[in-house]
Ligand SMILES: NC(=O)NCCC(=O)O
Ligand SMILES: [Zn+2]
């Protein structure tokens with residue numbers, strides 16, 4: 001872990017040595033920058049007190065007790081919110097190497113100030129899963145929330161979903177349509193889950209791949225003697241993602257409840273989402289940064305470890321898919337960008353050296369997302385700075401119902417802020433990143449636009465390429481149900497009922 005340039009309080013470093021509290025001034029002024037919100041960009045100062053933004057306006061004058069950060073020529077934006085991470089997750093006979101401290105420290109170094117992780121039930125039990133994740137998250141150094149996966153169905157699960165929503169601050173549930181024999185669920189369960197989500201005002205999320213067909217595809221590859229990481233991509237082609245996306249969308253339409261499709265990786269899935277949205281259905285599509293900026297060519301790398309580090313599901317696709325996802329983001333067909341940060345070291349990836357089915361699935365991204373989206377989308381001219389804020393922060397806050405506390409630079413919002421210098425550059429390497437993973441799928445990527453300062457909860461946690469983070473300082477953010485996607489659902493139900501052809505009155509009934 002020699003690449004860790006941050007101070008882990010209580011883990012081998014004294015407070016004074018690493019200066020953890022040197023920047024703990026509760027008053028901050030960010031001066032002279034261009035403040036970017038999703039709705040507006042303007043020249044203004046930002047004044048912060050006790051973790052909250054107090055004022056956003058030009059020429060704010062402050063006293064000597066206030067720490068002043070010069071942002072002239074730079075963008076001052078809401079910190080990123082990553083809607084899709086897996087920290088300290090037990091998965092495929094391994095546990096991800098980033099826990100809630102190291103993963104969040106990496107996030108902060110890359111300009112992300114909140115994430116929403118997937119709490120996984122314990123043997124199907126939601127309450128036990130929630131408690132386990134609460135424990136995992138005790139070391140948090142930035143704010144976080146939880147989605148919860150649903151992996152089996154019975155009355156207890158149905159009741160616990162209500163407790164999660166009404167008492168525990170969870171407003172989204174995820175259904176895996178793949179990973180047969182592990183967390184995969186069938187259509188029967190998805191239908192029950194969609195109905196329950198609707199009644200609770202919770203957002204249903206799907207990992208959309210046809211898990212039965214994936215198993216068939218895997219068998220075919222093994223029979224053909226294709227056992228390496230390329231077999232992963234070949235065994236689960238885009239058509240299986242398209243099929244499951246279409247199925248989930250139609251089931252959600254049948255129930256009339258909003259749907260969120262996680263890690264949209266292919267044109268096939270994208271086209272299903274576009275069709276549904278164009279017909280007025282409430283479907284959110286989340287590409288992740290790996291699918292947005294990479295192609296699958298490295299899965300054919302002759303070096304196993306190099307190839308295996310790109311193994312995730314759905315797979316990173318052939319060239320052409322990424323460009324289409326970028327275009328869909330820029331035109332509004334897709335709404336926000338996540339990472340699916342789920343990292344395994346080379347030794348863990350080596351579990352699948354003889355059989356790609358045993359390679360733990362997952363790639364990095366929590367630290368790189370903000371830079372890569374800026375470089376790929378804004379620097380290339382595909383989106384504006386205001387779009388960037390919407391796709392990396394604001395829309396996530398809206399969907400998970402925590403806007404404008406999060407996702408905005410407004411008086412009253414949490415002081416989660418980044419200062420990005422568009423004229424500075426960044427370079428990605430496993431030798432300098434802050435994640436615990438020993439590889440990086442973006443190794444050697446150089447780009448423009450660098451996050452020079454990250455402020456989380458009103459504290460400067462990243463400045464001069466140095467992290468100042470405190471385990472336990474991150475807060476759990478409760479997310480209320482009935483987000484904006486639920487507006488009009490009841491009216492649509494009433495319209496549907498009144499549109500039904502009158503039943504026939506029969507003499508014998
Ligand atoms: N995506 C992936 O390969 N790993 C994490 C689990 C999931 O999101 O499917
Ligand atoms: Zn998934």
Ligand SMILES: [Zn+2]
Pocket residue numbers: 084085086340342
């Ligand atoms: Zn995931």
